[in-house]
Structure formats: C-alpha cells, structure tokens
Amino acid sequence: MEVRDRIIEEATKQFFQYGIRNVTMDDIAVSLGISKRTVYEIFKDKSELVDTCISELNVKQDKKVQEVVTNSVNVIEAIFVFMREGVKAMKVINPVFFKDLEKLYPRLWKKIESENVGKRHDLSSQLLKKGVAEGLFRQDLNIEIVSKLFYHQMNLLSNDSVFPRDKYDHAEVFQNMIINFARGISTPKGIQFIESVTG
Amino acid sequence: MEVRDRIIEEATKQFFQYGIRNVTMDDIAVSLGISKRTVYEIFKDKSELVDTCISELNVKQDKKVQEVVTNSVNVIEAIFVFMREGVKAMKVINPVFFKDLEKLYPRLWKKIESENVGKRHDLSSQLLKKGVAEGLFRQDLNIEIVSKLFYHQMNLLSNDSVFPRDKYDHAEVFQNMIINFARGISTPKGIQFIESVTG
Numbered sequence: 154m155e156v157r158d159r160i161i162e163e164a165t166k167q168f169f170q171y172g173i174r175n176v177t178m179d180d181i182a183v184s185l186g187i188s189k190r191t192v193y194e195i196f197k198d199k200s201e202l203v204d205t206c207i208s209e210l211n212v213k214q215d216k217k218v219q220e221v222v223t224n225s226v227n228v229i230e231a232i233f234v235f236m237r238e239g240v241k242a243m244k245v246i247n248p249v250f251f252k253d254l255e256k257l258y259p260r261l262w263k264k265i266e267s268e269n270v271g272k273r274h275d276l277s278s279q280l281l282k283k284g285v286a287e288g289l290f291r292q293d294l295n296i297e298i299v300s301k302l303f304y305h306q307m308n309l310l311s312n313d314s315v316f317p318r319d320k321y322d323h324a325e326v327f328q329n330m331i332i333n334f335a336r337g338i339s340t341p342k343g344i345q346f347i348e349s350v351t352g
Numbered sequence: 353m354e355v356r357d358r359i360i361e362e363a364t365k366q367f368f369q370y371g372i373r374n375v376t377m378d379d380i381a382v383s384l385g386i387s388k389r390t391v392y393e394i395f396k397d398k399s400e401l402v403d404t405c406i407s408e409l410n411v412k413q414d415k416k417v418q419e420v421v422t423n424s425v426n427v428i429e430a431i432f433v434f435m436r437e438g439v440k441a442m443k444v445i446n447p448v449f450f451k452d453l454e455k456l457y458p459r460l461w462k463k464i465e466s467e468n469v470g471k472r473h474d475l476s477s478q479l480l481k482k483g484v485a486e487g488l489f490r491q492d493l494n495i496e497i498v499s500k501l502f503y504h505q506m507n508l509l510s511n512d513s514v515f516p517r518d519k520y521d522h523a524e525v526f527q528n529m530i531i532n533f534a535r536g537i538s539t540p541k542g543i544q545f546i547e548s549v550t551g
Contacts, residue, residue, distance in 0.1 A: 298520070298528045302505065305514055309504050316500070329497045337536025344543075 157195050159185055165206045172249030203258060228284040229346050236331045240324045277303050289343035306330055356394050358384055364405045371448030402457060427483040428545050435530045439523045476502050488542035505529055
C-alpha cells in the first residue's frame with residue numbers, strides 16, 4: 154500500500170476510535186513508524202487529512218451500498234445487511250468522532266449532511282421500488298411518503314434529546330426501527346423473508 | 353345549554369374555521385345573537401376565552417380517547433378510530449388555528465405541548481401493552497422504544513419543513529404512518545384485522 158493510503162487508513166481508524174481532536178498528525182506518524190515530515194509532505198495540515206479521510210469514506214460507502222444491493226438475493230436481505238453494518242459501525246465508531254466533526258469542521262459536516270439527504274432519499278426510493286417489484290413490499294405504498302418517513306425516522310437516532318446515548322442502546326433502537334419499518338411495508342411474502350432472516 | 357357553554361362551543365368552532373386572530377369577541381356575540389357585554393361578563397378578555405376553549409377541548413379529548421379504548425373490539429380498532437378522527441380533524445381545523453395558538457399564545461402553546469408529550473407517551477404505552485395482551489402486536493416488541501418512535505413519527509406531521517402543507521396531503525401522510533406503523537408491530541392475526549378494517 155502507498156504511504157498516502159496507509160496514512161488515510163490509520164488516521165481514519167484512530168479518528169473512529171478516539172475522535173478527531175484527540176488524534177495528532179504526530180500520533181499517526183508514530184503509529185505508522187514514519188516521520189511527521191512525511192505526513193506533512195502529503196497532507197498540508199490535519200484539516201486536509203480529515204477532509205481526505207471523509208471523502209474516501211464516502212466513496213467506499215457509496216460503492217459498498219451498490220455492491221450490497223447488487224449482490225443480495227432481494228431487497229430485504231440488502232436492508233438487513235445495511236442494518237448489520239450499521240450496528241457494527243455504531244460499535245466501532247466512538248460517538249465523539251461525529252461530535253468533533255460537527256464542532257471542529259462545521260463546513261465539512263454541513264457538506265456531508267446535505268449530500269446525505271439526497272443520497273439517502275435516492276437509496277430509499279430505489280430500495281422501495283425494487284421491493285415492490287420483487288413482491289416483497291406492498292403495491293399500494295406511497296413511495297415518496299414512505300421514503301421520507303424512513304429517512305426522518307433514521308435521523309431520530311442521531312438526535313440526542315430523543316434517544317440519549319446514556320439511556321438507550323442505539324444498536325437496539327436502530328434494529329427496532331429497521332425491523333418494524335420493513336415489516337410495516339411488507340407483503341406476507343416479505344414478512345416471511347424477514348422472519349427467516351431475523352430468526 | 354348555558355350561555356357560557358354556547359360561547360365556548362361557538363368560539364371553538366370559529367377558531368377552528370378561521371384561526372384565532374381572525375375571530376373577535378364581537379363576531380362570537382353576533383353569531384350567537386347575544387350582546388358583546390354578555391360575553392365580557394363571562395370571559396374578561398379573548399385570552400381567557402381561548403384558554404377556556406383549549407382546556408375544555410382537552411378534557412373532551414381525554415374523555416373521548418378513553419371511551420374509544422374501552423368501547424373498541426380491540427386495540428387496532430381503537431387506533432383506526434383515532435386515525436379517522438384525526439383525518440376528520442385535519443379537514444375541519446384550519447392550520448392557521450395552530451399557527452395562531454403558537455404565535456399569539458406561546459405560554460398556552462408550550463403548556464399544551466408539554467402536557468401532550470406525557471399524555472401521548474402514556475397512551476402509546478397503554479395501547480401497545482393492550483395490543484400485545486390481545487395477541488395483535490408481537491410479544492417481542494420493546495414497548496418503550498416503539499412508543500417513542502411512534503410519538504416522534506407523529507410529530508413529523510406538524511413539522512412544516514418535513515411535510516410542507518402545500519406539497520403533501522397531511523391526511524394521506526397520517527394514514528400512511530398509522531397503517532405502516534401498525535402493520536410493522538403486528539402479528540399475523542393483527543395484520544389480518546388491519547386488512548379487514550382498511551379494506
């Protein structure tokens with residue numbers, strides 16, 4: 154792997170683990186056994202590094218999403234893969250990471266947020282339409298309303314006044330959301346498949 | 353009916369129809385064919401009248417809710433009665449009524465809002481537990497999480513940036529929410545009942 158990629162990988166790992174504020178360029182250099190100067194030759198400052206990590210993450214994420222959709226038996230399987238990945242991410246990523254991103258890099262945060270609105274809306278519509286075509290979701294769904302409801306329900310997770318992290322297990326809330334939501338829009342065939350996946 | 357009750361009834365009707373700002377004490381007196389003085393002898397000002405109308409509405413509403421729960425065959429029937437009543441209310445009550453209440457009577461508005469949080473949460477828990485006992489909702493529901501999700505999903509309806517009134521038929525969004533949500537938490541027996549009710 155090239156040095157640049159190794160730096161991005163290590164930085165992302167450490168940002169996830171400790172948050173952004175707590176990780177210095179020096180920490181990353183030391184972990185990789187390279188000089189701080191090498192890091193600064195590639196990224197002019199931490200801000201540039203953070204920016205790069207986030208955009209690489211986005212590219213990976215988008216690729217992953219389409220791979221899952223393509224490789225799944227059906228749309229419900231895809232949704233449950235996303236759910237499991239989401240639960241895993243919640244366990245791996247320290248919530249401080251998002252807090253730091255929002256506080257220390259507000260412009261980047263807003264950019265991500267506004268890109269995500271569009272992306273998530275497109276993905277929901279895509280999945281809902283596919284599910285209807287596969288006979289797993291009900292024909293009579295109002296795709297636009299349902300996809301909005303889904304998107305905004307998901308947003309509740311990151312709303313600390315609704316589900317404060319010290320009182321709720323976010324992974325559990327997330328699973329409740331996904332499973333109930335998917336059941337709610339499913340045909341009997343869809344529900345059967347959900348039950349076979351959730352045991 | 354006593355004059356006091358007739359004033360409250362007429363005022364509530366007109367507030368619903370035209371909003372609060374647009375209705376004067378004089379309008380109400382004229383509609384009832386009584387003198388303005390009579391109105392002012394009972395309610396010292398419009399603010400007191402609005403306050404009284406709201407608290408009478410609340411008392412009626414709470415009574416109605418418990419009547420529906422008691423008189424329904426099961427909890428799903430009760431939920432669909434609430435849904436139909438809600439849709440009816442949306443058609444009868446001019447959205448300006450809520451806007452006026454929020455803008456012109458902010459203290460009253462906040463009081464209602466905070467009372468509603470508790471009430472709606474209690475009602476959701478009550479209905480969910482009853483539904484589980486009736487074998488209509490799944491045994492494995494996390495009542496607390498589900499009732500929070502329901503409550504906050506309902507709140508999206510009054511969030512104008514999520515479902516702007518000029519772009520969405522609120523009655524349709526509301527029905528989508530209720531039906532999908534109820535299906536999502538139901539057993540096969542529950543879904544069968546929902547289908548018998550929604551046709």
